[in-house]
Amino acid sequence: xxxVVQSPLSLVVHEGDTVTLNCSYEVTNFRSxxxxxxxxxxxxxxxxxxxxxxxxxxxRLSSILDKKELFSILNITATxxxxxxxxxxxxxxxxxxxxxxTFGKGTLLTVNP
Amino acid sequence: SxxxxxxxxxxxxxxxxxxxLECTVEGTSNPNLYWYRQAAGRGLQLLFYSVGIxxxxxxxxxxxxxxxxxxxxxxxxxxxxxxxxxxxxxxxxSRIWDSGEQYFGPGTRLTVT
Numbered sequence: 319x320x321x322v323v324q325s326p327l328s329l330v331v332h333e334g335d336t337v338t339l340n341c342s343y344e345v346t347n348f349r350s351x352x353x354x355x356x357x358x359x360x361x362x363x364x365x366x367x368x369x370x371x372x373x374x375x376x377x378r379l380s381s382i383l384d385k386k387e388l389f390s391i392l393n394i395t396a397t398x399x400x401x402x403x404x405x406x407x408x409x410x411x412x413x414x415x416x417x418x419x420t421f422g423k424g425t426l427l428t429v430n431p
Numbered sequence: 432s433x434x435x436x437x438x439x440x441x442x443x444x445x446x447x448x449x450x451x452l453e454c455t456v457e458g459t460s461n462p463n464l465y466w467y468r469q470a471a472g473r474g475l476q477l478l479f480y481s482v483g484i485x486x487x488x489x490x491x492x493x494x495x496x497x498x499x500x501x502x503x504x505x506x507x508x509x510x511x512x513x514x515x516x517x518x519x520x521x522x523x524x525s526r527i528w529d530s531g532e533q534y535f536g537p538g539t540r541l542t543v544t
Binding site: 322349350352354359361366406417419420421423 | 472473474475476477480490519521528529530531532533534535536537538
């Protein structure tokens with residue numbers, strides 16, 4: 319069974335801090351790893367990673383994948399209160415016919431002013 | 432642009448009552464559609480997915496069912512709710528059926544009493 323473990327489960331920082339969120343995984347047939355941000359209701363897509371060592375970047379957010387060690391990190395620099403959310407990591411399985419996503423429990427990030 | 436709607440936003444139902452949650456997508460044709468449940472302390476769990484009208488695949492055995500009567504409409508149903516059906520139900524769509532990049536609706540908070 320595919321598995322995704324995120325750490326820490328929760329994190330409280332001050333505005334301007336830099337944070338690193340971790341995601342480790344076990345998957346039988348790896349296709350991709352994805353990061354989503356869930357503020358109150360609907361998760362919104364952040365990144366999709368398929369290759370090791372290639373950083374994806376969007377503004378203050380960046381992410382990288384290590385397929386050998388089976389983990390990914392999500393970095394947020396110069397955090398703002400609007401970054402407060404649950405960050406979800408998911409892995410996609412390419413086995414079978416459904417390319418299913420398996421999600422971790424998420425990291426709750428709270429950014430205080 | 433594409434939008435995804437879910438209703439109702441919240442629902443309180445007694446054990447043994449029926450359930451019908453609806454999801455519609457606008458601005459795209461032939462989307463791949465998904466139903467997820469997010470229970471407290473657990474990650475998003477895929478319940479059903481559909482690659483076309485009338486085509487439903489189930490991921491977990493349960494007393495829930497799904498239907499896709501129209502191209503952009505996805506319905507989650509139950510004949511008799513259980514307490515364990517409580518949770519946050521999210522509908523999502525993707526353009527490409529094997530893509531992990533999915534777009535989520537605002538969700539329905541279901542409480543079974």
